Amino acid sequence: MIGDGYGGSGVLYWLVPPGEAAGWQLPPAQILGTGSHVAIPPRHRTYAPGPHWRVPPTRNQHWTDTARLHAALHTTLS
Template identity: 35%
Template sequence: MHTTGTGLPAAGGCELHDAGIDWDAVRVPRVLGLTALDILGPRSGAVIDDGHALYWFLPLGTVDGWEGESTRLLTAGGSLTVPPARRTQGPGPYWRICPGDTNWHTEPAALRAAIEDALDARVRNTP
């Protein structure tokens, strides 16, 4: 998997890459995303953490019809700041789960279910 796109340099060795070429992505607010990541466990592909949100990579074209609460889709026309390989802590964007040669993508239905379960857990835990 290559992150083709603009490849424009950003701070700290990060690069800005276009979505909708090799992958689409889903942005989830950080607290909700961390819960969803716990639910997904080893079923998760690569995940970027920018301190405010988590970003999952999905196979190109698989976000059609996605209507997840608290999520934002990154498709053609969108872009994402991608950290250098193996950067696993900030400051700045870093890999919460590093990509390998074959584990960039997360299965969309599994991610959607994990986000829904995380939202349900948040509602149950609200006083």
């Protein structure tokens, strides 16, 4: 998970495999897809300000678990 607090917006980005979140309708969350741009911080950047890893990737885990993320966002945003 990437956090970016510039501008006071407090944006979070979860990375999921391409296409796995297509069709999600979870307002006010914005689901980014093809053609979107997200700044990826260096692996060691785990602090604000600016883009930083809230949960850094590991050798074995690059993506957020899509089903768990969808369930958590659905519960939180509903």
